[in-house]
Amino acid sequence: MKSLAVHHAACIAALTTIVVSGCGSPAKYVETGSPESVVSVGDVDMQDILKASSGMLESLIETGILKTASAKPAQLVIDKVVNDTSSQFDVGELLYRMREQLVNSGQATVVTTFGANAEDKTAQEQLRAQAFRQGNAVDGMPSPDFSLSGKITQVKRQAGNTQQTTYTFRLTLTNIRTGLEAWTKTVDMTKQGTRNSVGF
Amino acid sequence: MNPALRFTLCSAAAALTACGSVNTTYTRTTPSATAVPTKTQVNDVLTQIFLSAGEVRMFPSKGGPLEVQVDVINNGFSYRGFSYRFDWVDANGSVIPSQLSVWKTSNVPSGGSTTIRAIAPSEAATDFRLQVRRADQ
Numbered sequence: 001m002k003s004l005a006v007h008h009a010a011c012i013a014a015l016t017t018i019v020v021s022g023c024g025s026p027a028k029y030v031e032t033g034s035p036e037s038v039v040s041v042g043d044v045d046m047q048d049i050l051k052a053s054s055g056m057l058e059s060l061i062e063t064g065i066l067k068t069a070s071a072k073p074a075q076l077v078i079d080k081v082v083n084d085t086s087s088q089f090d091v092g093e094l095l096y097r098m099r100e101q102l103v104n105s106g107q108a109t110v111v112t113t114f115g116a117n118a119e120d121k122t123a124q125e126q127l128r129a130q131a132f133r134q135g136n137a138v139d140g141m142p143s144p145d146f147s148l149s150g151k152i153t154q155v156k157r158q159a160g161n162t163q164q165t166t167y168t169f170r171l172t173l174t175n176i177r178t179g180l181e182a183w184t185k186t187v188d189m190t191k192q193g194t195r196n197s198v199g200f
Numbered sequence: 201m202n203p204a205l206r207f208t209l210c211s212a213a214a215a216l217t218a219c220g221s222v223n224t225t226y227t228r229t230t231p232s233a234t235a236v237p238t239k240t241q242v243n244d245v246l247t248q249i250f251l252s253a254g255e256v257r258m259f260p261s262k263g264g265p266l267e268v269q270v271d272v273i274n275n276g277f278s279y280r281g282f283s284y285r286f287d288w289v290d291a292n293g294s295v296i297p298s299q300l301s302v303w304k305t306s307n308v309p310s311g312g313s314t315t316i317r318a319i320a321p322s323e324a325a326t327d328f329r330l331q332v333r334r335a336d337q
Contacts, residue, residue, distance in 0.1 A: 033302050035283045035333060050302040057300050058319035064263025101299040105322050200283060200305060200335055 039200050041163045041193045042156070044087040047200070048189050052169040053097040055187035060098075065173060065183040066108050069145035074108045077115060077176070079149040085167060086154065094169070095148075111144045146182060147174045164192040221277075222312035234259040244334065250276035251332065254313060258328075265320035268328050272316055274308040281307045281335030286318035288325035296325055305335060 030036040033050040060066060066074040078099070081091040102108040113124035131141055150171035157164045166188055173183040234257040254271030261267040266288075274280050285303045288296045298321035308314040318328065 035303055035335075047303065050299075051304050054300045054302045054304070057321075061265055061300075061321065062261040062263050062267065062319045064261075067263065097299045101321065105298075107322070200281075 035200050036198065037200070038196060038198055039191065039193075040196045041191050042087070042165055044085060044089050044152075044167055046093075048167060049089070049093045050097070051189065052187045053094050056094075056169070056171050056185055057098055057101050059185040060102070060173075060183065061107070063183055066102070066146075068182075069108075070177075071109075071143075071145055073106055074146060075111050075142065075144040076102070076108045076173075077111045077144040077147045078119070079115075079117065079147045081148075081150040081171070082152070084151055084153045086156075087167075091152065094152075111142045114142050114144055144176055147176050148172070149174065161194045162192060163194065164190065166190040221310040224312055231255060232257050250274060251280060251282055251308070251334070253330075253332075261319055263319075264323050266325055266328075267317060267319050268330075269315050269317045270330060271313050272306070272308055272332070273313045274310055277310050279307060279309050281305060282332055283335055284316055284330060284332045287329045287331075288318075288320045289327050289329065290324045291326045293327075295329075296321055 033047040037045060037047050039045060039047075066076075069075065078095055081095060083089065083091050099110050103110060112119040113127050118124040127141065148171060150169070152170070153168050155166045155168075167190075169187045169189075171185055172181055174180065175182040232255060235255050236258045238253065238256045240253065252273050252275060254273045256271075257269045258266055268286065272282070283303050283305050285301060287301050288298065290296055300319065300321050304316075306314055306316055320328070
């Protein structure tokens with residue numbers, strides 16, 4: 001009798017597994033950032049990063065600020081961009097997309113060997129040594145026009161079961177020669193819902 | 201028309217349009233100087249009925265590359281969300297791949313309009329293509 005009950009329980013468990021797995025959608029590829037993407041209420045999604053990157057680039061190009069640089073193309077150094085949200089993602093996802101557009105279109109170059117937070121320390125050391133050997137320790141070093149810094153913040157609110165999160169991406173371009181802010185832009189994204197979903 | 205039927209129809213129309221609808225005031229009565237003619241290929245009739253493109257303006261931005269602004273009008277009875285993407289093309293009609301061409305979202309209230317805009321990635325862009333799709337509700 002007991003073994004019959006166990007057998008029935010096992011059959012039910014197996015059927016449940018089959019039904020549940022049968023109802024799910026199989027894995028597939030979707031275009032990155034497309035309207036078929038997963039939308040998370042309380043997290044920054046890939047499409048949010050793409051939108052922020054696009055908005056920042058549009059503003060940079062629209063204002064023509066990079067064309068005011070003394071170097072052609074403008075020399076840019078990437079400083080810190082802080083992710084001050086509870087969502088875990090690499091800010092490089094935002095910055096590398098911007099760099100790709102600016103550098104590959106010839107509108108800017110990124111100096112990776114400048115300052116205490118230089119991206120490429122090996123190249124910086126090599127450049128310093130070379131400049132020292134040639135006796136032009138100052139002139140031989142790169143002299144960027146702008147420094148890019150920023151912050152990503154969030155404001156979370158809730159009404160009943162509905163959650164709302166606003167993510168704000170802020171970037172600032174500082175003229176290194178004057179120390180003054182040359183350009184700044186905020187891109188907001190507000191997401192609302194009770195649960196994550198597929199598609200927007 | 202039967203007064204009772206007229207009252208019912210008026211009430212229904214008011215109920216449909218009043219909630220969340222906006223009234224818009226314009227001073228401009230003629231097309232903008234930067235307005236350009238457009239052509240739309242309709243594959244989703246419902247989107248076309250409720251969301252339609254009004255004036256489309258294209259002009260050089262301060263930085264040089266073109267800027268486009270499209271007025272999107274909601275002729276429906278409810279607040280509507282939509283996704284859109286601008287692709288830029290060069291003088292030969294070839295698409296210019298860029299990080300600027302991504303799907304974005306916007307909302308427009310019933311009876312209202314919103315302006316979506318985009319900046320071309322470079323001076324090589326001479327024209328654009330806009331794709332609009334209804335948001336999943």
